[in-house]
Amino acid sequence: xxxxxxxxxxxxxxxxxxxxxxxxxxxxxxxxxxxxxxxxxxxxxxxxxxxxxxxxxxxxxxxxxxxxxxxxxxxxxxxxxxxxxxxxxxxxxxxxxxxxxxxxxxxxxxxxxxxxxxxxxxxxxxxxxxxxxxxxxxxxxxxxxxxxxxxxxxxxxxxxxxxxxxxxxxxxxxxxxxxxxxxxxxxxxxxxxxxxxxxxxxxxxxxxxxxxxxxxxxxxxxxxxxxxxxxxxxxxxxxxxxxxxxxxxxxxx
Amino acid sequence: xxxxxxxxxxxxxxxxxxxxxxxxxxxxxxxxxxxxxxxxxxxxxxxxxxxxxxxxxxxxxxxxxxxxxxxxxxxxxxxxxxxxxxxxxxxxxxxxxxxxxxxxxxxxxxxxxxxxxxxxxxxxxxxxxxxxxxxxxxxxxxxxxxxxxxxxxxxxxxxxxxxxxxxxxxxxxxxxxxxxxxxxxxxxxxxxxxxxxxxxxxxxxxxxxxxx
Numbered sequence: 001x002x003x004x005x006x007x008x009x010x011x012x013x014x015x016x017x018x019x020x021x022x023x024x025x026x027x028x029x030x031x032x033x034x035x036x037x038x039x040x041x042x043x044x045x046x047x048x049x050x051x052x053x054x055x056x057x058x059x060x061x062x063x064x065x066x067x068x069x070x071x072x073x074x075x076x077x078x079x080x081x082x083x084x085x086x087x088x089x090x091x092x093x094x095x096x097x098x099x100x101x102x103x104x105x106x107x108x109x110x111x112x113x114x115x116x117x118x119x120x121x122x123x124x125x126x127x128x129x130x131x132x133x134x135x136x137x138x139x140x141x142x143x144x145x146x147x148x149x150x151x152x153x154x155x156x157x158x159x160x161x162x163x164x165x166x167x168x169x170x171x172x173x174x175x176x177x178x179x180x181x182x183x184x185x186x187x188x189x190x191x192x193x194x195x196x197x198x199x200x201x202x203x204x205x206x207x208x209x210x211x212x213x214x215x216x217x218x219x220x221x222x223x224x225x226x227x228x229x230x231x232x233x234x235x236x237x238x239x240x241x242x243x244x245x246x247x248x249x250x251x252x253x
Numbered sequence: 254x255x256x257x258x259x260x261x262x263x264x265x266x267x268x269x270x271x272x273x274x275x276x277x278x279x280x281x282x283x284x285x286x287x288x289x290x291x292x293x294x295x296x297x298x299x300x301x302x303x304x305x306x307x308x309x310x311x312x313x314x315x316x317x318x319x320x321x322x323x324x325x326x327x328x329x330x331x332x333x334x335x336x337x338x339x340x341x342x343x344x345x346x347x348x349x350x351x352x353x354x355x356x357x358x359x360x361x362x363x364x365x366x367x368x369x370x371x372x373x374x375x376x377x378x379x380x381x382x383x384x385x386x387x388x389x390x391x392x393x394x395x396x397x398x399x400x401x402x403x404x405x406x407x408x409x410x411x412x413x414x415x416x417x418x419x420x421x422x423x424x425x426x427x428x429x430x431x432x433x434x435x436x437x438x439x440x441x442x443x444x445x446x447x448x449x450x451x452x453x454x455x456x457x458x459x460x461x462x463x464x465x
Contacts, residue, residue, distance in 0.1 A: 065356020075414030087361030106315030
């Protein structure tokens with residue numbers, strides 16, 4: 001059920017809006033600086049593919065390599081910031097009950113889905129079809145005049161992939177439990193594209209159909225002792241870059 | 254996996270030394286083999302590939318990692334496109350491991366990694382920007398610049414989910430060789446980075462060799 005409150009009546013930490021995304025679906029939304037997107041895995045085993053763009057300049061986009069190397073990490077969790085290719089922070093992971101989200105395995109494609117779980121066409125199954133992550137992003141990108149050139153390495157929230165000593169990928173089963181959540185606090189205005197299609201390395205026997213809920217929360221002010229800003233020296237410098245970007249105030253201040 | 258090449262440099266149809274801080278952009282034809290030679294050791298060659306007939310098809314780090322089920326690149330690795338096609342295959346490698354997780358240096362990311370006052374130091378992405386500006390025939394813009402391969406870079410991922418930057422496994426004379434499965438635009442920035450200990454703060458030239 002969708003609920004919407006007037007953001008003026010909501011105190012910091014309060015929920016402005018909440019909604020659900022059905023399994024195997026895609027959507028997009030514009031998040032404002034100073035709001036939190038809380039994603040909740042309703043049943044356990046969800047996967048949320050996600051990409052970020054700067055709505056003022058769509059050439060600025062989420063950059064997974066800069067995010068990982070800048071924080072010397074392969075996994076993403078509380079404290080990590082998610083960077084653009086322009087040295088700025090789209091959002092910070094301010095809370096996370098999952099512990100590991102991955103960003104190097106990309107998406108399912110029509111071919112991967114067919115090979116793993118078989119084809120379920122729209123004609124036969126309508127919205128219970130086996131949608132794939134790649135096409136989901138292409139549809140959402142096209143709504144903003146973007147295309148496959150603009151597609152970058154995406155996040156797969158709620159999904160974990162580790163490596164062994166030789167670098168072999170290991171998909172971690174049951175990484176996210178029912179009720180697990182992750183909170184992204186936006187540090188600049190951001191176009192968010194997302195889908196709820198399965199992770200491409202999912203070992204599920206049948207195409208996993210996992211819904212999510214999400215809330216948009218009014219974020220408290222970022223304090224000097226903010227966990228994410230102080231998590232690494234690099235993040236402090238990332239926050240400085242955002243501050244420089246917002247000199248003179250952002251559009252909705 | 255270490256594998257030496259049987260090819261002889263004297264028989265190459267093309268040879269060019271690329272100084273550190275310069276770019277290299279050239280079409281390698283289907284079936285041709287090209288080598289990147291680390292002349293002085295521990296240099297990083299930040300490399301992108303595009304389908305020469307349709308450059309919207311390009312090298313994809315995530316598709317390459319997922320399809321081979323491994324984060325490191327070496328002999329036998331098939332370099333995949335964003336359309337999940339094989340663009341090239343690594344056919345020889347005397348270094349043993351190359352990175353495709355760490356991306357390239359850019360002036361903006363240097364501000365995060367090192368210091369805000371490093372922002373005007375030369376970086377790989379600037380070389381790529383100059384390359385696409387000087388080679389308008391390919392019709393490429395910043396949208397086409399994506400996640401690359403760092404040949405000769407050693408970026409181990411730990412079991413705990415960490416990422417470390419180790420001294421390179423490369424040394425003077427080490428090389429990696431690829432065979433093209435399609436006509437491919439090769440775009441290399443020979444990394445100018447002066448802030449990273451992994452190249453001893455000393456970027457050095459690489460040589461490109463092509464055999465028909």
